[in-house]
Amino acid sequence: NAGVTQTPKFQVLKTGQSMTLQCAQDMNHEYMSWYRQDPGMGLRLIHYSVGAGITDQGEVPNGYNVSRSTTEDFPLRLLSAAPSQTSVYFCASNGGSLNTEAFFGQGTRLTVV
Amino acid sequence: AQSVTQLDSQVPVFEEAPVELRCNYSSSVSVYLFWYVQYPNQGLQLLLKYLSGSTLVKGINGFEAEFNKSQTSFHLRKPSVHISDTAEYFCAALSSNTGKLIFGQGTTLQVKP
Numbered sequence: 645n646a647g648v649t650q651t652p653k654f655q656v657l658k659t660g661q662s663m664t665l666q667c668a669q670d671m672n673h674e675y676m677s678w679y680r681q682d683p684g685m686g687l688r689l690i691h692y693s694v695g696a697g698i699t700d701q702g703e704v705p706n707g708y709n710v711s712r713s714t715t716e717d718f719p720l721r722l723l724s725a726a727p728s729q730t731s732v733y734f735c736a737s738n739g740g741s742l743n744t745e746a747f748f749g750q751g752t753r754l755t756v757v
Numbered sequence: 758a759q760s761v762t763q764l765d766s767q768v769p770v771f772e773e774a775p776v777e778l779r780c781n782y783s784s785s786v787s788v789y790l791f792w793y794v795q796y797p798n799q800g801l802q803l804l805l806k807y808l809s810g811s812t813l814v815k816g817i818n819g820f821e822a823e824f825n826k827s828q829t830s831f832h833l834r835k836p837s838v839h840i841s842d843t844a845e846y847f848c849a850a851l852s853s854n855t856g857k858l859i860f861g862q863g864t865t866l867q868v869k870p
Contacts, residue, residue, distance in 0.1 A: 675858075677857075677858060679860070684766065686860045686863045687801075687860040688860075689859060689860075692856065692858075700855075703859075734801070736858065738856075738858070746849075746858055748800045
């Protein structure tokens with residue numbers, strides 16, 4: 645019972661490089677979200693999706709892209725990494741109004757140098 | 758707009774003392790409310806949730822929270838804390854119409870012997 649799986653767990657990028665953080669869930673959840681966690685700022689919502697083919701911006705979307713081609717996967721793309729994107733990233737999923745508990749991945753620690 | 762405010766960034770307390778972690782929310786629509794705990798270098802774990810019904814909800818590890826609609830609060834309490842409760846605690850609100858899950862800034866609970 646995998647739940648929410650994030651890869652990689654750690655990543656170091658150089659400024660200007662691009663990469664994709666992967667997130668997959670096996671619970672058939674409609675809703676998926678990406679957050680970044682920074683000291684003293686809690687978890688801030690980057691992008692979220694309420695179903696395949698539907699995405700929307702959260703609180704801090706700049707510099708990040710997402711797509712939702714399947715129910716299971718919700719990748720987060722950094723097109724041109726910046727030091728300000730150094731953070732811990734969490735992916736979450738929940739089943740919508742009838743099953744509202746969110747399940748989280750273990751996080752990806754990203755450092756941009 | 759939907760927002761969550763945790764009023765204390767750090768709460769130091771001695772072992773076996775009671776503790777209250779404060780959370781206020783604002784939303785123009787119905788929300789579901791949650792408390793999550795994060796132990797060092799780990800992901801988030803659900804402590805408890807309020808969806809509807811009784812305003813006093815009980816969670817894991819002896820924690821409970823009370824939903825107060827008139828004060829828009831959802832404070833977390835524990836009558837007697839243990840060293841193992843040292844962690845960061847996050848209050849969160851899920852909008853019933855958008856599916857957005859928004860977090861507060863977090864409260865670090867430091868339990869001292």
